[in-house]
Every structure is written in structure tokens, then in C-alpha cells.
Amino acid sequence: MTFNAAALLLLIAGLALIGWIAGRARSNLLAGRAQAKLHSRPQYHGWYVALWLFAPAALFLAVWSAVSPGLITNEVLASEAAKELPAFGFERGAILSDARNVAQGKQEAVRIAAATPLVKPYADATHRYAWIGIAAMLALALAGGLYAFTRIKPDFRARTRVEKIVMLLLLLASLVAILTTFGIVLSLLFESIRFFRLVSPTELLFGTQWAPTSGAPQPDTFGGIPLFWGTILIGAIIAMIVAIPIGMMSAVYLTQYANPRVRKWVKPCLEILAGVPTVVYGYFAALTVAPALREFAVAIGIPNASTESALAAGIVMGVMIIPFVSSMADDSINAVPQAMRDGSLALGATPNETIRQVLIPAALPGVMGGILLAVSRAIGETMIVVMAAGLSANMTANPFASVTTVTAQIVKLLTGDQEFDSAKTLAAFALGLVLFVVTLLLNIVALRIVKKYREAYE
Amino acid sequence: MIMTQEDLTITDPKMTAKGVNVFYGEKQAINDVSIDVGTDLVTAFIGPSGCGKSTFLRSLNRMNDTVAGAKVTGRIELDGEDIYAPSMDVVQLRARVGMVFQKPNPFPKSIYDNVAYGPRIHGLAPNKSDLDGIVEKALTRAGLWDEVKDRLAESGTALSGGQQQRLCIARAIAVDPEVVLMDEPCSALDPIATAKIEELIHELRGKFAIVIVTHNMQQAARVSQRTAFFHLGTLVEYGKTTDIFTNPKQERTKDYITGRYG
Amino acid sequence: MAIVNDHTVKAFDEDLNRLRGLISEMGGRAEQALLQAMTALNKGDLDLAAQVVRDDKKIDALEAEVEQLAVQTIALRAPMADDLREMIAALKIVSVVERIGDYAKNIAKRVALMDQTRSIEAIPLLMSMSNIVVELIHDALDSFAARDADLAVRVTVRDKNVDDFYNSIFRTLVTFMMENPKLISESAHLLFVAKNLERMGDHATNIAEMVYYVVTGGRMEERERGEQPEDGAAEQEQG
Structure with missing residues (x-):
């Protein structure tokens, strides 16, 4: 028994x-x-x-x-x-x-x-x-x-009792998600506090030297600025330069010009792009895009072009984000009332003028929200940068150079045989915390903007 | 269709429709409608929901073009010119035949930019002071100038519903059209705002040919000189508003306006 | 023009039916008042005459009630087309019927002033004339109830008979007065009675014209009243 x-x-x-x-x-x-x-x-x-x-x-x-x-x-x-x-x-x-x-x-x-x-x-x-x-x-x-x-x-009053019990069950279910988030934050926080006992927060946030593996004779340095810059360069600048125009234009095409049959095919295809595992993008970036870019850079005479370039990672990340931006922009443009579009057309505006002067300005808050969400996704993205952007913490604006990002460094710090109480390992948690806080803020701001905008047309 | 009075004949029609049919895909929404719209008159289209009056109105400035699968046959003329002819530029047409919609739909721009939108895209104002003049004139004609002259930079969406609708009328007349089409312009407004719009329509009569679609028969009676009754996609009766409302000739018209409609 | 469809708002039909009922009751009372007044005149029945005078108050009350109902219906239901015409006609018809009632009362009041009139030969003529007038009033109100424009036209045509009677009674009474100067006062009263009857006929015509307007939306043409000699229908009606 x-x-x-x-x-x-x-x-x-x-x-x-x-x-x-x-x-x-x-x-x-x-x-x-x-x-x-x-x-x-x-x-x-x-x-x-x-x-x-x-x-x-x-x-x-x-x-x-x-x-x-x-x-x-x-x-x-x-x-x-x-x-x-x-x-x-x-x-x-x-x-x-x-x-x-x-x-x-x-x-x-x-x-x-x-x-x-x-x-x-x-x-x-x-x-x-x-x-x-x-x-x-x-x-x-x-x-x-x-x-x-x-x-x-x-x-x-059995009904009221049953409904109360059911409500409690539902509450319990939603609490699971909240408590999990809370637990994650707490674990990050405790590990980070341990790290900050060894290294001061100001050094992490404002230091410009990132060399956790230098070892003796120099001590390890944990200046996060090069990582933050790398993250911003790849996730917020290069990726967005790729994703925003392409995403917006595809959204405009799909909502305004595409006939229903085309839309029926193109939209799911775009959404498939969002479902591709990021590791596949990583391969694509590292094996196809990066070498091509390097050859291009060499051809135009850029000296220190690397196979691990910020540009390769950024472009591929941008491509990955396109469906994200596109579907947010699509939603916001669709949410602009048809009456607005009719109003403009009825004044004798061409479809092009209507899109540029009425639809996009009206959809802009929603699109901005979508872009911020996309940025927060891009800076949290790991696989592509690990595979394509490299691990050397350079402070450079040259997109052909190798840079590294917060996420890539976290991977580097945590892989291999590591003791879990050294500053090196703990630094990963502190970086994770910074990343978490930044993406959380971006998400809050983005959702605020989207919500405020939605209310305007209800 | 029956003309109720001999003196109905409109000697100088602004727009003329002859044997117009409108199809949405397989479905025929308008069946053989012929009508003259007078230059100095307010013409009201009335009829039950789905009778095709809005559809017909939207074919007068080719707004049906924006609906996938819509097809218009027959002939619609503006000053004798076929508006569905290949040579007709729809952008020009809509500048000449403006439209005001059921729900106020100001753009999320400033009051000034809302009114200046049309003149800007059509290049009507060579410089800023001309544009200012056009905006002021349009807002004045729409009876809104005194209410908004101190806050032209505020968003048009911040106005009340009635003000928004008058802003939309100002926007439509800012390009100095010849015809203004109004698709149930008061259905989203309260009675006071409605009265102001009706007064405005009265003021604008003679400056533009006005065609108004309305669910509200009393409104048609109050603002129009000619009334057309549509039913199931056909024009049942067209005549002087006074005749239609006191002595309609068609049984269907009578049943509708007296409230005996099925 | 039969009313095939009911209004979508049933209460509107109820209001209309009540209005029609009130008008028909009022018309009935006016007819009766005229009949009683003439009977009282014929028989010198002072009690009956007094009753006619009393009953006139009811006619006045009915007029007020119809007016109130019509105004209320116009305000609340915003009637259109034939409904609107009916409201307006109802207001006018009741005021005409009220006038008819007043004329009947006026005749009844004269009964007391004439105790030696039985011998006057105009009396039978007056009785015949009043019979026609009663019929006209009756038919005019029937045409309203039935929305019958043809009947209304026939009423206006037959009003000519009343006018003919009046002319003939006028001549008879004038001759009588010249022959019997002692009875001039009574004869003069009878002359007024004849004039009242003639006015009542005109009022019946007014009602018929209103009915014609309600039903057709247009005004009755002069030729439809049979005032042109070549109108055969009118000739026939007179026969």
C-alpha cells in the first residue's frame, strides 16, 4: 500500500x-x-x-x-x-x-x-x-x-458562498503569478545586496572599466557603463533604426493598402517571425550577417572590423523586433476610428496625405508605447548578442566594432565552473537587477502611454 | 416616384442623379434613383434604417470608393459634369463636395490645424495670414469663432460634442466647397447642440447646396426645403418639404412620416 | 382612404380614437339639440326648450375637452401628414359644432317669445328645412368618422337646398308680415330661426370642407360643390 x-x-x-x-x-x-x-x-x-x-x-x-x-x-x-x-x-x-x-x-x-x-x-x-x-x-x-x-x-445562501469560494480560487491563481514575480525580485535583490557589499553600487553604475576576469595583479573592475552603452547601441539604437521604419511601413501597408487577401497571408507570416526561437536568429546573425558585414566593412576601409560586430547583432535583433513594432503599430492605426480617415478623405486628402497627417499622428502614442515595449524586449534579448556581438566591453560608437551587452555578460559570468560567492558571479545578479528595473520602468511607461491613448477614443 | 408639385422643378440643379444604382458586392443597396439637388436649397433624405439614404449620399462625393466591393452605376453630375467619369479627379471632387459625418470626428490636432487641414492640402493659402483669414472665416460661418477664438491652439477633441460637430462643419467649409453633404450630423448630439447645428444649416443655406441625411423627421422638416423619402433602396417620393410632411402622395411615405411604419 | 396600418405607437391610435369618439358624441348632441329645439318651437313646448338651453353646456364642455386632447396630442405625439391634418380639422370642427349648438340654443330661447306662432304658415317649411339641416350635419360628421371625401362633397352640394329653403321662407315671411302687421315681432323671430338654420347648413358645409382636407390634403374646388350648372351630380342631389 x-x-x-x-x-x-x-x-x-x-x-x-x-x-x-x-x-x-x-x-x-x-x-x-x-x-x-x-x-x-x-x-x-x-x-x-x-x-x-x-x-x-x-x-x-x-x-x-x-x-x-x-x-x-x-x-x-x-x-x-x-x-x-x-x-x-x-x-x-x-x-x-x-x-x-x-x-x-x-x-x-x-x-x-x-x-x-x-x-x-x-x-x-x-x-x-x-x-x-x-x-x-x-x-x-x-x-x-x-x-x-x-x-x-x-x-x-449557497450561491453567494459558492461564488465567494470560486472568487477565492481565482484570486489564488492570480496571486501565483504575482508572488512568483515578487520572489524573483527578492532573490535578485538578496544576491545583489551581497554583491554591493563587495563592490559599491556607484562603481557598477558609473564605472567605465569592465574587467571582472582580469585577476591579479590588477583587481577586478566592475564598471557597468561599457555594458550599458553596448546594450543601448545594439538594442535601442541599431535594432530600432531597423525595426521602427520597417515595422511602421509594413503596418501602414497592411492596414491601408493591402487588400484583404494579401493581408490574410502577410500578417501571419510576420507573426511567424515573432515565433522563431532567438537562438536561430543568433545563428543567422553570427554565421551569415556578421561575416558579410565584416567583408563590407573591410571593403569600405574600416580598419578594426570584427566578425563580432554590434551592427550584426543590432540588425538581426531589429529584424526580430519588426513583428512586434508592426503589430503594435497595426493595432494603433486600426484603433484610429474609421471616421477620422473618412473625415480626411472627404476633405479631398489623398490616402497618402491621410496616412501621414492624420492616421500616424493619431496613432503615434500607441506606436510609441509599442516601440518602448520593443526596446525593453531588445535590451533583455540574450542569445543574439551572445552569439553575434561578442564579449569585449568596448566603449565605441563604431557599429562595426565588437561590443558587449548586459545580458551577454550575465551569461559569461554565470557559465562554467563558478563559485557562487565570488564578486564575479554575484555581479551577474546585480546586472540582472539593473536590467529588470530598466525594463520594468520601460514597460510601465509604455503601458501608461498605450492606456491613455486608448481612452482618448472610447 | 412622384413629383408632388409642378413648381418642384429645380431650374438650376447643382447635382443631378440619373438612374443611379449602388451595389455592395452582390447586394444592391440603391435601385434606380434619379434626383436633382437644388443650388440654393437644403435637401433632406429621410427613411428607415438601411433604406440606402446614407449610401446614396456617400455616392455623391464618391466616398463609396473607399468601401471595398462598392460599385456605382448610372450617372451623377455636378454642374453637368459626370463625377464618375475617368477624367474626374476624386480629390478635386471631394474638395468641391464636402462631407460632415454622423459622429463628430475632429482630428487629434489643434482647433486651428483642424480647420487649416483642408486649405493646406489643397494649397489654398499662399501665406500664414491668408490661412488665418480662411480659418477665421470658416469658424465664423460655422458659428464657432466667438467660442474658440482665444483657444485655437487647444486640441479639437477637447471641445464639447456640439462644438466638435461645428468644428467639423467649419473644416468642411474651409475649402469653400459647392456642396456640403451631412450624414446624420446631429444624431450624436443633445437637443441644444442639435438646435445650434440646425440654425447653422439655416445660415449656410444659399452659400452652399446642402444635402442632409437624417433619422429625425422633425429635423428634416425644420431644416430643409426639399425632402426625399427613401425606402428599401428606392426613392419613393421627392418633393417640397411642406408637402411631404402635410400631404405626402405615396402611401409608404405617409405611413413612414406618421409613424405607421411596420 | 381607409386606415390600413395602425401606428407603431399604439397609444397614439388610442388618442386618435378617443378624439374621434368625442367629436362624434358632440355632433350627436348638436343634432339632438336642433331636433329638440325645432320640436319645442313646433309644439310650443317650453320645458323642452329649457332643456335644450341646459344641454348646450355639455356641448361646450365637450369642445373644451377635444381642444385639450388635440393640443396634448400635437405636443406629445408630433403628428404628421394626415394625422396632423386631422388634429387641425378636429380643432376647427369642434368649434363649428359648438356654434351649431349655440344656434340650436338660440332657437330654443325664441320659443318662449312666440306663443301665437302656431298659425304662421312658414312653420311647416321651417320644419322641413330643419330636417335637411339635421341630415347635413349628420352626414358631415359621418363623413368625418368614415374619412369619406365623396360624402363630404355631397354635403356641400346639398347645402344649396338649404339656401333655397331659406330664400323661400324669407319671401313667405315677408309677405306674411305685410299681411299681418300684428305678428311682425313673431314673424321676425321666425326669420331669425330660418337664418340660424341657414347658418347651420353653412357650418355643415365647413365641416365637410375640413373632412375633404383631412382626407385628400387639398382644398375642395368650387366646381366640386356643384355650383356650376353643368354638374349633373349636383342636379341629381337636389332632386
């Missing part, structure tokens, strides 16, 4: 179904007997009983599944047979897991001889805890079900 959570879940679901039927029947019966009108329809009484039956038991099941293995192990360790186990380390763990697997029927026989005496205590403990768990769960389910069942009366 083992503790099979899935089967038990089915069991209480079945009980809940019975509870639902019983609750519904009882409410009907009571209503009939008392000649009273039910406050809530019978289904709600059924749901009330079912939820009371199911929710506490399911919650217990979840908790019990998590804690019972620990309890079982503790009990085994307390047994006579466990006294002969090695004190610590890998061997002890292997013996325990071997014994557990045999006891729970996952393997036929022990692989390590020392595990044999532990099999029986393990089996006993597993068996006992399974029974305890099942008994407790059933008790909870029945208690909950009975409690709910006895509360059914014609004037009992």
Missing part, C-alpha cells in the same frame, strides 16, 4: 460528485417539504457541498504528498536497522534510496547489500503513513462534506 496522490485525487473527486448530487437532492427535498422557495438554485447547494468536500481534502493531499516522504525517512532513520548506516554523504543517500525503491516496489531487489535491512522498516513506514494520510484525508473530506450538508436549508 503506497500513497498514490493521483488515485486519491480521483477518489475525492468522486466523493465530491456524490456530495454534489446529495446536496442538490437535499435542497430539493427540503424545499419541497417546507413549501419554501430556495434562495439558491439546487445546483449551488450541490456545488457548496462538493467544494467543502473537495477543497480541504485536496489541500491536505497536497501538503501530505510533500511532507510524508520526509516523515517516512525520519521514521526509518529512527529504527534499529538504520544505526549501521554511514553517517553522511553520498553512500548513505544511495542506500536509503535503494531501500525506498525496493520497499515501494519500484525495483525488484536491492543493489546495495547494506540496504537490505532497511527495506522492511521502509515498507512498514510507507504503509503506515499511507494509511494515516488516507484516513486523515477521508476524515477531512467527510467532515467538510457533512458540515456543508447540514447547513443546507431553503433560505441558505
Whole structure:
């Protein structure tokens, strides 16, 4: 007898179904007997009983599944047979897991001889805890079900209760996302604080030398400016120079000129571009675009052209962002009321004048929001820059030179064998925090702009 | 179709439609409509929803061209000139036949730029002071000048609904059109704003030929001299407004204006 | 012109029906007042005459009620076309019917002033004339109720008979007065009665003209009233 959570879940679901039927029947019966009108329809009484039956038991099941293995192990360790186990380390763990697997029927026989005496205590403990768990769960389910069942009366407000419970469940679901974000921020923050104990925040934010691997004789330097500049050069300047005009123009074409058939084909194609994994873009940037650009740079006589250029990464990143800008611009242009367009055309403006003088200005706030979102995506982008932009922290405006970005450096700092308490590794978290804060701010500003703009036409 | 009175004959029509049909794809929205629009008159198109009155109005300045699948047959003339002829430039046509829409649709620009939009794209004002003059004249004619002269730089969308609609009328007349088409210009406005627009229409009569589509029969009765009743895509009756509202000749017209419409 | 369709707003039809009901009641009362007044005159029945005078107040009250209802309907329902014409006609018709009632009252009041009139030979003529007038009023109001323009035209045609009667009674009474100077006062009263009847006929014609306007939207042409000799229909009506 083992503790099979899935089967038990089915069991209480079945009980809940019975509870639902019983609750519904009882409410009907009571209503009939008392000649009273039910406050809530019978289904709600059924749901009330079912939820009371199911929710506490399911919650217990979840908790019990998590804690019972620990309890079982503790009990085994307390047994006579466990006294002969090695004190610590890998061997002890292997013996325990071997014994557990045999006891729970996952393997036929022990692989390590020392595990044999532990099999029986393990089996006993597993068996006992399974029974305890099942008994407790059933008790909870029945208690909950009975409690709910006895509360059914014609004037009992089952509907409001059920709706409240459902609302709580929904709240719980949304809290998961919020709490996760919160947890991420916290973990970033704690690691960053550890880093800032070693290196001052001002050095990270305003220092101009980035050399975390220099080692002795010079100390490591953690000046973030070259990284920030690289990020801005690639993500906010080159990528946007590519993405904004192309994205805008394609949006204008798709919304204003394309006939429905063309639009039906082109729009999904653009959206496929957004679904291409970034690593594929990275290959494209590193293997196709970068060498071509280097040859071009050499041909026009730029001396220190590198195969890892800001331009290659920026252009490919721009291409990646095009669908993003295009679909935001498309939405904003479409959100400009048809009446506005008609108004301009009716004054004798050509479609071209209408687009330039009415539609784009009217759509501009929405487009700006889209661009800011695109920028925040671009600066958080990792694969392309890791593969194409290089890792040397140069402060240069030459787009053919190799630069590096915050994300690329984070990858570099965290890959390979690293001890998790050196300034080098911790610097990755601090950089992550900076990136997080910047993209968060960009997102907030962008969403604000988009929202404000949307309200203008409602 | 029946002309209700002999003296209906419009001697100098601004626009003339002869046997006009409008199709949206397979569907025929307008069936064989012939009508004269008088130069110094306000002409009202009335009829139940979906009767084609707006569709017909939009064919008078070729706004139907912007609708995919719309096709117009028959002949529509402006001063005797076929507006659907290949030689007719639709941009020029719309400068001559302006339009005001159901919902006020000022551009998200300043009040001044809204009115100056048309004159600018048509190059009507060689310099700033000329443009100022045009803007002031249009706003004055639209009865809005006194209300907005101190805040021309404010956004047109910040005005009230009625002011916005008068701004749209000012915008339309700023290019000095010959005909102004109004597609239910008051349906989004309250009664006071509506009254101001109606007064404005009254003021503008004689300066432009005005064609107004309205759901509100009382409004047609108040502002127009000629009324055309459309039903199911056909022109049922066209005549003097006074006759249409006191003594319509067609049973369908009578049923509609007396409120016996199915 | 039959009313095929009801108004989309049913309450409008209810208002119209109530208005028509009131007008028809008022017309009935006016006819009755005339009949009673003439009977009282014929028989010298002072009680009946007094009753006619009393009943006239009801006609006045009905007029006020119709006016109020019509104004209310115009304000609230904004009637158009034939509905509008009917409202306006209703207002005019009730004021005409009220006048008819007043003439009947006027005749009734004269009964008390004439105790020796039974011998005057004009009385039977007056009775015949009043019968025609009652018919005219009746038909005029019927044509309103039935929206019958043809009947309305016939009413205006027949008004000529009333005028002929009046002329003949006038001559008879003038001759009688010359022969019987003692009865000049009574005869003069009878002359007024004849004049009242003639006016009532004109009022019936007015009602008919209003009905014609309601139904057709146009004014009745002179020739339709049969005033041109070559109009055969008119000749026939007189026969």
C-alpha cells in the first residue's frame, strides 16, 4: 500500500460528485417539504457541498504528498536497522534510496547489500503513513462534506458562498503569478545586496572599466557603463533604426493598402517571425550577417572590423523586433476610428496625405508605447548578442566594432565552473537587477502611454 | 416616384442623379434613383434604417470608393459634369463636395490645424495670414469663432460634442466647397447642440447646396426645403418639404412620416 | 382612404380614437339639440326648450375637452401628414359644432317669445328645412368618422337646398308680415330661426370642407360643390 496522490485525487473527486448530487437532492427535498422557495438554485447547494468536500481534502493531499516522504525517512532513520548506516554523504543517500525503491516496489531487489535491512522498516513506514494520510484525508473530506450538508436549508445562501469560494480560487491563481514575480525580485535583490557589499553600487553604475576576469595583479573592475552603452547601441539604437521604419511601413501597408487577401497571408507570416526561437536568429546573425558585414566593412576601409560586430547583432535583433513594432503599430492605426480617415478623405486628402497627417499622428502614442515595449524586449534579448556581438566591453560608437551587452555578460559570468560567492558571479545578479528595473520602468511607461491613448477614443 | 408639385422643378440643379444604382458586392443597396439637388436649397433624405439614404449620399462625393466591393452605376453630375467619369479627379471632387459625418470626428490636432487641414492640402493659402483669414472665416460661418477664438491652439477633441460637430462643419467649409453633404450630423448630439447645428444649416443655406441625411423627421422638416423619402433602396417620393410632411402622395411615405411604419 | 396600418405607437391610435369618439358624441348632441329645439318651437313646448338651453353646456364642455386632447396630442405625439391634418380639422370642427349648438340654443330661447306662432304658415317649411339641416350635419360628421371625401362633397352640394329653403321662407315671411302687421315681432323671430338654420347648413358645409382636407390634403374646388350648372351630380342631389 503506497500513497498514490493521483488515485486519491480521483477518489475525492468522486466523493465530491456524490456530495454534489446529495446536496442538490437535499435542497430539493427540503424545499419541497417546507413549501419554501430556495434562495439558491439546487445546483449551488450541490456545488457548496462538493467544494467543502473537495477543497480541504485536496489541500491536505497536497501538503501530505510533500511532507510524508520526509516523515517516512525520519521514521526509518529512527529504527534499529538504520544505526549501521554511514553517517553522511553520498553512500548513505544511495542506500536509503535503494531501500525506498525496493520497499515501494519500484525495483525488484536491492543493489546495495547494506540496504537490505532497511527495506522492511521502509515498507512498514510507507504503509503506515499511507494509511494515516488516507484516513486523515477521508476524515477531512467527510467532515467538510457533512458540515456543508447540514447547513443546507431553503433560505441558505449557497450561491453567494459558492461564488465567494470560486472568487477565492481565482484570486489564488492570480496571486501565483504575482508572488512568483515578487520572489524573483527578492532573490535578485538578496544576491545583489551581497554583491554591493563587495563592490559599491556607484562603481557598477558609473564605472567605465569592465574587467571582472582580469585577476591579479590588477583587481577586478566592475564598471557597468561599457555594458550599458553596448546594450543601448545594439538594442535601442541599431535594432530600432531597423525595426521602427520597417515595422511602421509594413503596418501602414497592411492596414491601408493591402487588400484583404494579401493581408490574410502577410500578417501571419510576420507573426511567424515573432515565433522563431532567438537562438536561430543568433545563428543567422553570427554565421551569415556578421561575416558579410565584416567583408563590407573591410571593403569600405574600416580598419578594426570584427566578425563580432554590434551592427550584426543590432540588425538581426531589429529584424526580430519588426513583428512586434508592426503589430503594435497595426493595432494603433486600426484603433484610429474609421471616421477620422473618412473625415480626411472627404476633405479631398489623398490616402497618402491621410496616412501621414492624420492616421500616424493619431496613432503615434500607441506606436510609441509599442516601440518602448520593443526596446525593453531588445535590451533583455540574450542569445543574439551572445552569439553575434561578442564579449569585449568596448566603449565605441563604431557599429562595426565588437561590443558587449548586459545580458551577454550575465551569461559569461554565470557559465562554467563558478563559485557562487565570488564578486564575479554575484555581479551577474546585480546586472540582472539593473536590467529588470530598466525594463520594468520601460514597460510601465509604455503601458501608461498605450492606456491613455486608448481612452482618448472610447 | 412622384413629383408632388409642378413648381418642384429645380431650374438650376447643382447635382443631378440619373438612374443611379449602388451595389455592395452582390447586394444592391440603391435601385434606380434619379434626383436633382437644388443650388440654393437644403435637401433632406429621410427613411428607415438601411433604406440606402446614407449610401446614396456617400455616392455623391464618391466616398463609396473607399468601401471595398462598392460599385456605382448610372450617372451623377455636378454642374453637368459626370463625377464618375475617368477624367474626374476624386480629390478635386471631394474638395468641391464636402462631407460632415454622423459622429463628430475632429482630428487629434489643434482647433486651428483642424480647420487649416483642408486649405493646406489643397494649397489654398499662399501665406500664414491668408490661412488665418480662411480659418477665421470658416469658424465664423460655422458659428464657432466667438467660442474658440482665444483657444485655437487647444486640441479639437477637447471641445464639447456640439462644438466638435461645428468644428467639423467649419473644416468642411474651409475649402469653400459647392456642396456640403451631412450624414446624420446631429444624431450624436443633445437637443441644444442639435438646435445650434440646425440654425447653422439655416445660415449656410444659399452659400452652399446642402444635402442632409437624417433619422429625425422633425429635423428634416425644420431644416430643409426639399425632402426625399427613401425606402428599401428606392426613392419613393421627392418633393417640397411642406408637402411631404402635410400631404405626402405615396402611401409608404405617409405611413413612414406618421409613424405607421411596420 | 381607409386606415390600413395602425401606428407603431399604439397609444397614439388610442388618442386618435378617443378624439374621434368625442367629436362624434358632440355632433350627436348638436343634432339632438336642433331636433329638440325645432320640436319645442313646433309644439310650443317650453320645458323642452329649457332643456335644450341646459344641454348646450355639455356641448361646450365637450369642445373644451377635444381642444385639450388635440393640443396634448400635437405636443406629445408630433403628428404628421394626415394625422396632423386631422388634429387641425378636429380643432376647427369642434368649434363649428359648438356654434351649431349655440344656434340650436338660440332657437330654443325664441320659443318662449312666440306663443301665437302656431298659425304662421312658414312653420311647416321651417320644419322641413330643419330636417335637411339635421341630415347635413349628420352626414358631415359621418363623413368625418368614415374619412369619406365623396360624402363630404355631397354635403356641400346639398347645402344649396338649404339656401333655397331659406330664400323661400324669407319671401313667405315677408309677405306674411305685410299681411299681418300684428305678428311682425313673431314673424321676425321666425326669420331669425330660418337664418340660424341657414347658418347651420353653412357650418355643415365647413365641416365637410375640413373632412375633404383631412382626407385628400387639398382644398375642395368650387366646381366640386356643384355650383356650376353643368354638374349633373349636383342636379341629381337636389332632386
